[in-house]
Amino acid sequence: MINHNVDITVIGAGPAGLAAAVSASEHGAKNILIIDRNSWVGGILPQCIHDGFGVEETGRSMTGPEYADMYIYIVKKKNINILKETMVLRIDRDKKITVVNKDGLHNIKTKCIILAMGCREKTRWSALIPGDRPSGIYTAGVAQALINLYNIMPGRNVVILGSGDIGLIMARRLKFEGANVLGVIEILAYASGLPRNVVQCLDDYDIPLFLNHTITYIKGKERIESVTIAQIDKKMNIISGTEKEIKCDTLLLSLGLIPENELSKDVGIIIDKITGGPIVNQNLETSFSGVFACGNCLQVYDTVDSLSINAKHAGKNAANYKKKKVNHKLNVIPGKGIRYVIPQMITEPGKIRFTLRVEKPKLKTSIHFIIGSKEIFKKKLPYINPANMIEIYVDISKDLIKSNKILEVALFD
Amino acid sequence: MKKFHVAIIGGGVIGSSIAWYLSKYKLDVAVFEAGSDVASGASKANSGVIHSGINSPPSSLKAHFCAEGNKMFSALANRLGFSLTWVGKHIIAKNEKEVKELERLKKVGKKNKVPNLEIIDGKEVKKKEPNVPCVAALWVPTAGIIQPYEFTIALAENAAINNVKFLLETKVVGLKKEKNSFFIKTNKGNFLANTVINAAGVNCREIVNMLEKPDFFVFPCRGEYLVLDKTYSNLVNSMIYPVPQKELGVLGIHITPTIEGNILLGPSAEFIENINDRSTTRNMMETLLFEAKKILPGLPDKAVIKAYSGIRCKLASPAEGGWADYIVEESKQTPGFINLLGIESPGITAAPAIAKEVTKMLSKSVDLKTKTDFKIRKKKKRFSQMNSKERSDLIKKDKRWGRIICRCEHVTEAEVIDAFSNPIGAQTISAAKYRCRVGLGRCQGGFCTQHIVRILEKEFKTDIKKMKLKSPNSYLFFSRTREKKND
Numbered sequence: 054m055i056n057h058n059v060d061i062t063v064i065g066a067g068p069a070g071l072a073a074a075v076s077a078s079e080h081g082a083k084n085i086l087i088i089d090r091n092s093w094v095g096g097i098l099p100q101c102i103h104d105g106f107g108v109e110e111t112g113r114s115m116t117g118p119e120y121a122d123m124y125i126y127i128v129k130k131k132n133i134n135i136l137k138e139t140m141v142l143r144i145d146r147d148k149k150i151t152v153v154n155k156d157g158l159h160n161i162k163t164k165c166i167i168l169a170m171g172c173r174e175k176t177r178w179s180a181l182i183p184g185d186r187p188s189g190i191y192t193a194g195v196a197q198a199l200i201n202l203y204n205i206m207p208g209r210n211v212v213i214l215g216s217g218d219i220g221l222i223m224a225r226r227l228k229f230e231g232a233n234v235l236g237v238i239e240i241l242a243y244a245s246g247l248p249r250n251v252v253q254c255l256d257d258y259d260i261p262l263f264l265n266h267t268i269t270y271i272k273g274k275e276r277i278e279s280v281t282i283a284q285i286d287k288k289m290n291i292i293s294g295t296e297k298e299i300k301c302d303t304l305l306l307s308l309g310l311i312p313e314n315e316l317s318k319d320v321g322i323i324i325d326k327i328t329g330g331p332i333v334n335q336n337l338e339t340s341f342s343g344v345f346a347c348g349n350c351l352q353v354y355d356t357v358d359s360l361s362i363n364a365k366h367a368g369k370n371a372a373n374y375k376k377k378k379v380n381h382k383l384n385v386i387p388g389k390g391i392r393y394v395i396p397q398m399i400t401e402p403g404k405i406r407f408t409l410r411v412e413k414p415k416l417k418t419s420i421h422f423i424i425g426s427k428e429i430f431k432k433k434l435p436y437i438n439p440a441n442m443i444e445i446y447v448d449i450s451k452d453l454i455k456s457n458k459i460l461e462v463a464l465f466d
Numbered sequence: 467m468k469k470f471h472v473a474i475i476g477g478g479v480i481g482s483s484i485a486w487y488l489s490k491y492k493l494d495v496a497v498f499e500a501g502s503d504v505a506s507g508a509s510k511a512n513s514g515v516i517h518s519g520i521n522s523p524p525s526s527l528k529a530h531f532c533a534e535g536n537k538m539f540s541a542l543a544n545r546l547g548f549s550l551t552w553v554g555k556h557i558i559a560k561n562e563k564e565v566k567e568l569e570r571l572k573k574v575g576k577k578n579k580v581p582n583l584e585i586i587d588g589k590e591v592k593k594k595e596p597n598v599p600c601v602a603a604l605w606v607p608t609a610g611i612i613q614p615y616e617f618t619i620a621l622a623e624n625a626a627i628n629n630v631k632f633l634l635e636t637k638v639v640g641l642k643k644e645k646n647s648f649f650i651k652t653n654k655g656n657f658l659a660n661t662v663i664n665a666a667g668v669n670c671r672e673i674v675n676m677l678e679k680p681d682f683f684v685f686p687c688r689g690e691y692l693v694l695d696k697t698y699s700n701l702v703n704s705m706i707y708p709v710p711q712k713e714l715g716v717l718g719i720h721i722t723p724t725i726e727g728n729i730l731l732g733p734s735a736e737f738i739e740n741i742n743d744r745s746t747t748r749n750m751m752e753t754l755l756f757e758a759k760k761i762l763p764g765l766p767d768k769a770v771i772k773a774y775s776g777i778r779c780k781l782a783s784p785a786e787g788g789w790a791d792y793i794v795e796e797s798k799q800t801p802g803f804i805n806l807l808g809i810e811s812p813g814i815t816a817a818p819a820i821a822k823e824v825t826k827m828l829s830k831s832v833d834l835k836t837k838t839d840f841k842i843r844k845k846k847k848r849f850s851q852m853n854s855k856e857r858s859d860l861i862k863k864d865k866r867w868g869r870i871i872c873r874c875e876h877v878t879e880a881e882v883i884d885a886f887s888n889p890i891g892a893q894t895i896s897a898a899k900y901r902c903r904v905g906l907g908r909c910q911g912g913f914c915t916q917h918i919v920r921i922l923e924k925e926f927k928t929d930i931k932k933m934k935l936k937s938p939n940s941y942l943f944f945s946r947t948r949e950k951k952n953d
Contacts (some may be wrong), residue, residue, distance in 0.1 A: 090870065157857075176912065178910065184745050206944045206945045
């Protein structure tokens with residue numbers, strides 16, 4: 054057993070882990086250790102070779118690898134240690150972390166933990182798509198890794214199910230590599246990825262987007278041969294007679310992302326059923342004192358920029374962490390038209406950064422923060438869309454927290 | 467032309483069991499398997515239950531082989547190193563009418579010499595199974611669970627190291643009896659054998675048809691399953707069955723815990739036209755969840771990580787209904803041709819007993835001489851099951867034990883390489899999956915696929931264009947990016 058004694062352990066060297074570690078270091082933390090499963094640093098970024106990363110944060114548009122390098126450079130300069138190809142096996146209640154790598158098993162004693170494990174892609178079975186089980190079905194992220202990291206072409210005639218951002222990006226990427234992208238199928242009435250990606254990845258390349266459609270059958274005993282798509286009604290039922298078979302040799306799935314929290318669950322951290330990430334307070338601290346969460350394991354972000362900004366917040370708070378007794382708290386809940394709000398509780402006053410998503414796209418609406426019958430904040434929004442995370446800063450006073458009431462965030466027309 | 471003493475057609479649990487039993491003797495044995503690995507058919511896609519024998523009609527071959535097989539399993543598991551747990555089974559009654567059915571089943575069980583059967587009331591059941599409401603249940607302690615593919619693979623690999631030839635992706639397309647031997651035509655060339663054993667599962671009639679006119683039909687009956695995430699493993703502690711539906715000749719949709727902690731829901735029972743139609747359907751997936759919730763009201767909605775189906779080889783037509791017995795016999799018309807027909811549930815349980823019987827049948831015409839150098843390949847302990855010391859010691863010896871490839875199931879690089887180095891030469895992604903569990907977890911290969919591909923390329927020098935998912939033509943990739951076509 055190899056022993057380590059550190060102040061802050063960051064689990065995951067993707068963008069969230071790197072940003073959190075850099076920020077913790079900038080705020081005075083000395084002994085920081087980042088752990089990652091992969092043989093590289095940067096998480097998913099090295100396979101995201103398209104640009105658009107960093108615009109919001111730095112004003113400069115970078116590719117994924119460039120954006121990762123920006124942080125890796127600082128991490129190196131600050132002498133933050135990284136254990137690569139290292140898997141966390143468990144976290145104990147006394148914050149002891151057991152990890153394994155080619156040197157053997159390690160025990161890490163740490164004061165604080167920052168969870169930055171990222172997320173995983175939903176599979177065919179999370180949507181229970183019926184039919185045969187042939188080869189040639191990949192999640193969009195796996196296909197992206199195959200093409201961009203390993204120069205492997207998964208197929209030639211491709212259908213994409215789900216209009217999440219990775220699916221849209223992959224539609225364009227496959228087109229660049231000479232594949233026929235036969236269409237993107239989306240069950241909702243609107244694309245689930247960012248509007249700019251619909252324009253830049255589909256419209257610009259004449260790739261059809263089938264809204265209100267789903268796949269009703271996958272055919273192919275060995276390699277996939279076709280998919281049957283059909284229109285669905287408002288109640289999500291298939292409209293019979295609208296079925297259409299599309300011959301293809303590859304199906305990519307872009308059905309959404311699930312925060313990776315097996316480690317968090319195992320150590321008893323409370324998980325929000327909607328976000329799939331830990332319930333956190335204004336410091337992004339979980340129900341386990343001294344354990345912070347950031348990045349896509351907290352909630353799935355739209356852009357790396359807003360992810361990094363939030364992760365830095367977690368890093369800073371971990372650097373300043375002191376165990377405190379919580380006497381009062383304000384619970385935050387999503388109200389009408391809101392899917393979720395983070396943080397889910399507030400224990401200290403100040404200007405709080407709320408991130409939230411709405412349930413449906415809507416024009417001209419306003420968002421209201423209400424405690425009991427008292428409105429403490431409101432903001433008009435010209436257009437809202439579930440694909441775009443909303444960020445709002447609201448001042449929360451000491452008195453409000455002391456009231457031990459519930460803060461509801463809701464939409465009004 | 468290569469000549470074998472015995473040719474076994476089919477590398478399912480029956481064919482592999484026979485192969486292993488025969489590998490103890492000085493014989494040239496070959497297994498002809500059309501798929502890319504053993505256990506490619508029903509042997510992989512079932513509940514993995516070691517049945518007690520309670521459900522089979524008394525004095526049937528099913529009851530006989532099931533009871534015999536059941537008694538053999540503990541010793542087999544020890545010997546071959548596959549996992550087996552006697553979790554027991556509760557057959558639950560939802561009303562008084564069904565309680566009567568439990569009493570009838572208990573009587574059948576007694577006739578079949580199933581020990582320690584007990585009818586317990588709902589309150590007692592609740593103590594053992596807090597999530598299962600019922601009026602009463604028949605408790606069957608002698609029912610167990612295994613991973614059916616693990617068992618079949620253990621049999622086949624042990625047969626292989628004792629010189630049984632496994633001819634994978636080798637489909638028998640013709641059989642002819644010539645004087646004292648059989649001429650076997652396959653897609654990979656022709657062979658001769660003194661004895662042919664038909665263990666082709668759902669394709670058994672097709673094989674019979676190559677030699678004689680079959681006097682039976684196969685009615686393929688598909689069973690679909692759903693696999694739940696390990697997070698929900700504590701929903702049940704034992705197998706939970708409804709009272710069986712007699713008309714269909716199946717046991718009904720039940721809840722089966724697995725050794726790995728996943729729970730299986732299923733199987734459905736649906737007669738289908740096409741013997742190879744192993745699809746899963748929206749209707750059945752919804753039905754499975756609906757029926758399972760009747761047994762387990764607390765079942766969460768989003769727990770499914772995978773669906774699959776298998777085909778039962780039924781000899782009783784849907785019109786007749788019910789069960790037809792197994793056929794285990796040497797053909798009278800074609801001596802040397804041994805048929806194992808209609809081996810549906812409880813086929814896994816019956817397999818070792820059937821293999822023993824087939825060995826006995828062979829001993830009448832062949833002098834079976836025992837090998838002196840018979841070897842056992844015991845399954846290695848998995849990294850995920852080891853303690854810290856075992857893990858540290860292995861990593862010190864070989865760094866590849868410290869590199870986790872599959873994050874969901876904690877499978878190391880050393881284990882993936884070992885899986886691909888199996889003695890029968892199965893090289894598909896599924897072959898590794900069923901040997902070391904790489905890619906069997908909740909992300910279903912989302913993270914490990916790229917690493918498996920890298921291992922196949924680096925360690926096994928496999929061309930990416932030749933990599934397959936699970937069957938002879940299930941190719942994974944088309945080419946390198948921007949690779950020029952050779953026109």
